Amino acid sequence: MPFELSERSRAEIESLIARYPTKKSCLLLALRVVERQQGWVSLDGMALVAAMLGLSPAEVYGVVTFYPHYKREVHGKYRLMVCGTLTCALLGMKRLVRHIEERLGVACGGARTADGLFSLEKVECIAACGGAPAIQINDQYHENVTPQKLDDLIAACRREHAAGGGPPMPPGPVRDEPARVAHFLPALGLGRVAPVGV
Amino acid sequence: MAMATTFQPFLTRNFGEPLALDVRWCLERGAYEGARKALAMPPKAVIEEVKLSGLRGRGGAGFPCGMKWSFVPQDTGKPVYVVCNADESEPGTFKDRALIDRDPHQLLAGIIIACWAVQAHTAFIYIRGEMVHGHAVLEKAVADAERAGVLGDTVLGAAFPLRVLLMRGAGAYICGEETGLLTSLEGNRGYPRLKPPFPAVVGAFGCPTVVNNVETLGNLPHIMVNGARWHASMGTEKSPGAKVFSLSGHVKRPGNYEVPLGTPLMDLLDGPGGGVGGTGRLKAVIPGGSSAPILTAEDCKTAKLDYESIAQHGSMLGSGAVIVLDDSVCMVDAIWNLMRFYHHESGGQCTPCREGTGWVEKTVARIEHGRGRMRDLDVLLETCDNMQGKTICVLADAAAMPLRSYLKKFRAEFEAHITQGKCPFG
Numbered sequence: 001m002p003f004e005l006s007e008r009s010r011a012e013i014e015s016l017i018a019r020y021p022t023k024k025s026c027l028l029l030a031l032r033v034v035e036r037q038q039g040w041v042s043l044d045g046m047a048l049v050a051a052m053l054g055l056s057p058a059e060v061y062g063v064v065t066f067y068p069h070y071k072r073e074v075h076g077k078y079r080l081m082v083c084g085t086l087t088c089a090l091l092g093m094k095r096l097v098r099h100i101e102e103r104l105g106v107a108c109g110g111a112r113t114a115d116g117l118f119s120l121e122k123v124e125c126i127a128a129c130g131g132a133p134a135i136q137i138n139d140q141y142h143e144n145v146t147p148q149k150l151d152d153l154i155a156a157c158r159r160e161h162a163a164g165g166g167p168p169m170p171p172g173p174v175r176d177e178p179a180r181v182a183h184f185l186p187a188l189g190l191g192r193v194a195p196v197g198v
Numbered sequence: 199m200a201m202a203t204t205f206q207p208f209l210t211r212n213f214g215e216p217l218a219l220d221v222r223w224c225l226e227r228g229a230y231e232g233a234r235k236a237l238a239m240p241p242k243a244v245i246e247e248v249k250l251s252g253l254r255g256r257g258g259a260g261f262p263c264g265m266k267w268s269f270v271p272q273d274t275g276k277p278v279y280v281v282c283n284a285d286e287s288e289p290g291t292f293k294d295r296a297l298i299d300r301d302p303h304q305l306l307a308g309i310i311i312a313c314w315a316v317q318a319h320t321a322f323i324y325i326r327g328e329m330v331h332g333h334a335v336l337e338k339a340v341a342d343a344e345r346a347g348v349l350g351d352t353v354l355g356a357a358f359p360l361r362v363l364l365m366r367g368a369g370a371y372i373c374g375e376e377t378g379l380l381t382s383l384e385g386n387r388g389y390p391r392l393k394p395p396f397p398a399v400v401g402a403f404g405c406p407t408v409v410n411n412v413e414t415l416g417n418l419p420h421i422m423v424n425g426a427r428w429h430a431s432m433g434t435e436k437s438p439g440a441k442v443f444s445l446s447g448h449v450k451r452p453g454n455y456e457v458p459l460g461t462p463l464m465d466l467l468d469g470p471g472g473g474v475g476g477t478g479r480l481k482a483v484i485p486g487g488s489s490a491p492i493l494t495a496e497d498c499k500t501a502k503l504d505y506e507s508i509a510q511h512g513s514m515l516g517s518g519a520v521i522v523l524d525d526s527v528c529m530v531d532a533i534w535n536l537m538r539f540y541h542h543e544s545g546g547q548c549t550p551c552r553e554g555t556g557w558v559e560k561t562v563a564r565i566e567h568g569r570g571r572m573r574d575l576d577v578l579l580e581t582c583d584n585m586q587g588k589t590i591c592v593l594a595d596a597a598a599m600p601l602r603s604y605l606k607k608f609r610a611e612f613e614a615h616i617t618q619g620k621c622p623f624g
């Protein structure tokens with residue numbers, strides 16, 4: 001079933017359009033509206049936002065892919081973002097990453113867990129260096145993280161999921177994505193350029 | 199140390215106070231008195247007062263705040279915008295996040311003052327996407343302020359309409375650079391633009407725009423309440439006032455500490471910081487965020503935390519992020535970490551930056567892994583030459599400057615990696 005914007009999401013984007021200087025300047029925030037409703041930002045979501053803001057889907061796609069923080073299909077329901085920058089690295093992030101990799105059985109920057117619950121990636125300094133090593137799980141910061149604390153956090157995520165809570169689960173890599181992305185490109189006049197993998 | 203004992207922190211005074219999130223409490227405590235005072239003065243007089251205070255931008259460049267405001271033309275017929283830079287992403291820096299989470303009304307009061315000074319009726323706060331909590335805090339603070347008549351069609355009873363709009367970034371360091379931030383604010387990929395024209399003349403949506411850091415704006419209410427002289431009496435002649443330093447790394451008590459500018463670096467480290475952590479033996483300090491050239495333990499003995507003293511020591515005060523490294527740290531490994539950061543964060547518009555950051559990252563990685571050649575050290579310096587001053591924004595410089603300093607001050611460590619064919623630190 002293709003993604004549709006809820007009444008609430010639509011109203012929220014309309015209210016952005018009413019308040020911000022240009023329609024285009026609502027783009028970054030409108031994508032957050034999709035992200036909240038859907039749990040990630042899908043190509044369908046991008047196309048709907050493009051239509052509401054009078055932009056080409058290709059332009060929206062170009063913006064989304066510039067900004068790594070938007071949650072995409074490939075991420076787990078719980079997206080673990082570990083800070084790999086200097087202070088966190090000095091204070092033992094490597095050991096911590098190894099610990100998570102072993103616990104979850106997935107590589108940092110690789111695929112998500114088989115049940116789709118977790119994905120693990122390295123990010124750059126998240127302005128929590130005073131509490132290094134620091135990690136972000138979805139919207140939440142966690143500072144002074146230890147292996148024990150991580151085990152507790154992972155267990156808490158599992159409990160929340162088992163109780164039917166937490167954000168919607170992203171579908172995982174969508175197999176036909178390159179072909180679908182190709183549909184976005186003609187709007188930019190790039191129709192002749194076949195994306196890698198098609 | 200006499201200064202440190204009499205100094206009363208003002209920017210961080212509400213940090214332990216949960217009520218600071220309550221607009222009523224803030225109004226009772228006079229959080230908006232500085233804004234009220236400014237609104238009763240002619241805008242030009244406010245600019246003069248801030249000029250007189252000597253306040254310099256806290257986002258990294260240290261540019262005089264009042265002077266920046268005075269560049270805003272008032273005769274273009276276009277709206278003027280104020281943009282608060284809350285993208286805080288310079289590695290080591292975590293003060294703006296605290297200033298937002300713990301005292302949002304101090305920031306809003308500063309924004310009112312800046313907007314009145316340059317006659318802007320719309321202000322934006324561009325907050326980095328990761329700071330979901332800070333965004334929620336600001337959303338509430340703005341809504342509360344509107345309900346309390348602090349923002350909106352009238353500001354604190356003055357016939358001066360002002361709206362504060364929030365924008366969220368989404369994980370790109372380059373959106374902290376002011377022109378990248380403006381491009382992003384307009385709904386694009388965050389590509390920096392050539393200067394001139396400077397944002398003060400052609401900024402957001404083609405209109406005159408002032409971009410100020412969170413901490414810069416946070417100083418304004420205090421300057422308006424206590425006067426320019428009070429501000430100028432703190433710190434040093436060329437670096438007046440106080441600053442919040444983000445202390446991290448190998449230090450016993452990391453955290454945000456507000457001290458007068460000009461405080462000896464070691465007083466911060468040994469005083470509030472509790473002394474060197476880790477092995478307890480100091481090797482080096484990054485005094486102003488990851489793009490600041492490195493200081494050796496020897497440099498640290500005489501370095502003071504003000505713009506001039508740090509510059510005399512060959513580095514920069516930048517954002518005030520002080521990262522402490524103990525003697526277990528491999529300097530090649532440390533700079534590799536940072537070069538990886540800059541390569542990752544290069545916006546990719548300029549060849550010297552996009553390719554240069556990639557080359558230096560790879561070369562430093564090779565040296566760290568014991569596969570470097572002596573010639574690589576010269577190649578690195580040549581690459582720095584080709585990166586600095588040749589790009590649209592200064593991200594390329596921000597990568598080249600620290601690399602150069604590590605090569606200069608810790609050259610023996612690079613050479614040891616090469617001659618031993620491995621990292622001596624294991």
Ligand SMILES: Cc1cc2nc3c(=O)[nH]c(=O)nc-3n(C[C@H](O)[C@H](O)[C@H](O)COP(=O)(O)O)c2cc1C
Pocket residue numbers: 254255256257258259260261263283284285286287288371372373374375376377409410411412414415591592593596
């Ligand atoms: C690569 C780069 C990243 C920057 N990141 C930030 C940032 O995260 N926050 C900030 O306030 N200023 C940042 N700056 C500085 C801004 O460009 C700008 O000078 C500052 O926001 C001006 O405000 P101020 O005068 O109040 O300091 C950055 C600059 C560069 C070149």
Ligand code: SF4
Pocket residue numbers: 372389390543544545546547548549551552589590591592593594
């Ligand atoms: S110097 Fe780097 S970050 Fe700055 S505009 Fe050029 S490519 Fe982008």
Ligand code: FES
Pocket residue numbers: 083084085086087088089124125126127128129132134289290291
């Ligand atoms: S270095 Fe990890 S939060 Fe700053």
